[in-house]
Amino acid sequence: MDILIGLLGVIFTIGIAFLCSNDKKNINFKAIIILLVLQVIVTLFMFRTTFGAKIIEVVSNGVTKVISYGYEGINFVVGGLIPEGVSVFFFNVLMVIIFTATLLSILTYIKVLPLAIKYIGGFLAKITGLSKVVTFNSVNSIFFGQSEAILAIKTHLDKMSNNKLFIISTSAMASVSASIMGAYMTMIPPKYVLVSMLLNALSGLVVATIMTPITKEDDEEINIKDIATSNSIFGAIGEGALDGGKVALIVAAQLVAFVGLMALINGIFTALINISFSEILGYIFAPIAFIMGVPWSEVISAGSIMGMKLATNEFVAMLQFQPLMPELSAKTVAIVSSFLVSFANFSSIGIIAGSIQAIHAEKASIVAKYGLKILLAATLASILTGTVVGLFV
Template sequence: MEIIISLLGFILTIGVAFLLSNDRKNINYKAIIVLIVMQVIVTLLMFKTTFGQKTVEVVSDGVTKTLNYGYEGIDFVVGGLVPEGASIFFVNVLMVIIFTSTLLSILTYIRVLPILIKYIGGAVAKITGLSKVVTFNSINSIFFGQSESILAIKSHLDKMNDNKLFIVSTSAMASVSASIMGSYMTMIPSKYVLVSMLLNALSSLIVATMMAPIKKEDDEVINIKEVSQSNSIFGAMSVGALDGGKVALIVAAQLVAFVGLIALINGIFTGIFGISFTEILGYLFAPIAFLMGVPASEIVTAGSIMGTKLATNEFVAMLQFQPLIPELSAKTVAIVSAFLVSFANFSSIGIISGSIQAINGEKANVVAKFGLKMLLAATLASILTGTIVGLFS
């Protein structure tokens, strides 16, 4: 029965994207079908085959071991300040972003990631018939998240029509950055982080290209040099470390603000209405959780986490979700974890618009106008990813 409900939820999500399309006659149905098949193959491979499970295990272990080297640097800086056995979120979770951001910057400078992204994006464009810029941006977003992925295609912004701009912006919002992947893995099961990062790239293309269809352009050329801003490997290391430090501080500041505000709002709602704000979110998102495949007994809890993520950010939601994981069913953990692995929240509208503003003010105004629709599309992408993970978990 849960499988039937999940399939219905998947179909309804696609249906919503279809109904919101601004050009239904030109939807590339071949691309949509190919992308859905790719999602099924990736999920089946990762969760239902020995090879896939071993791959996820090896990658997860590799990430964990790599992060342990990063903790050596953290311990050198703050060693002795944290009592033994204690866990301080900024130190144990956020400071590791500095290390992973540095690694990412190095891999970008030596052209490992840009070449990988270019050819994977090109392959997706070839088999789906979608624009190379769109597929490149989607794959690029797996590694670089919102701002950086937009910067990598800055030379194409001038020629983009509104639909293509909508797709690349939605892909950026539906993604996460590989630089904070390790932080997520300290809060939710690592296998869902890895799989969701891949699925989100496909989900965002499915939803966004239905809502804003485009035609393929044969003369598009991707310049991988635009991805890296550094002139030397030492410069790449410095840029990566500084960028990681900025992200860690920004996330810390957001958590102080959002967690405090949620507590304040919960207190006000409880005092006035006798029910907290997060509980209300739980009831609002409960039907969505149910259609994604969450067992009926857990839909309010799952809905509360999902609503919190949309209203604040994924870190706040993960912090609320983490202590609940042992009490929830494996399916609920899978679905909610997958849903949380994206930047789809209200603050991301400003981040993406601001990133484009730094490059092209005219296009930034366009993005600002469809900001809420973009958020809806990115949220639908997260729902698709969570649903398909739930189907095969």
């Protein structure tokens, strides 16, 4: 029964994307099938094989170990401010972003990430028949934030069709940045963070290429120099640290605003109609949570977290989800955790449009015009990722 419900969730996601397609006749169904098969293979391998489980364990432990070195720097700067045994979110979670962003910048400078992204993206383009630019951007989005991923293909923006622009915007919004992966892993199970980052790259392509089909051009060449901007290893370290610091402060500011506003809104709703806004979100998203595979008894709790993420951001939702996890089934934790690992929320529309504005004002206006549709596509991608994970947990 669980498998049938999960398959219904996949069909629902594909069906909504198909209904929203602006060119149903030219949908590349071969690419869609290949991408879905790749998702099944990745998830099956990671969750249902001993070797895959070992990879997740090794990578998770490796990331945790690397992050522990980052805490040396954090403790050096703020160690005296934190009493022993006390966890302060800004220090224990957000400041980790500075360290991971620095590592990401170093790996970019020494060309490890750019080459991996180029060849993995090229492989996806070859087996699916999709454009190199969109597959490159999809893989690039696994490692970099939505702004940085788009900047890496800035030389292609001028000649980019509206459909292709829609796909790269969706991929950026459906992903997360590897620089904040460590922060996520302190809040939800690390294995779902790792697997979801891979699946989101494929989910974004599945949904977006159904909604806005494109043809493959022959003259597309990706220049990995567009990814790296530093001129030296020390420059890369400095840029990474500063970028990470900016992200940590931005996330902190958003959390102060969003958590406070949600508390205010919940208080108003409770006073007026004796039901909180979070509970209303739970009822709205409950049917979606159910077709994703969440047990019926837990759909309200799961739905409220999913709705919270869309209305605010993934950090707010993860903070709300943390105390609920011990009370929920393993399946619900897996599905909701996987759904949360993306930038699909209302504020991301402005972030993506603003990033493109700095490069190409005309294209930015197009992104703003179709912002809600891009958000729908990215949310459907998150639903697809969560559903696929649920099928194998």
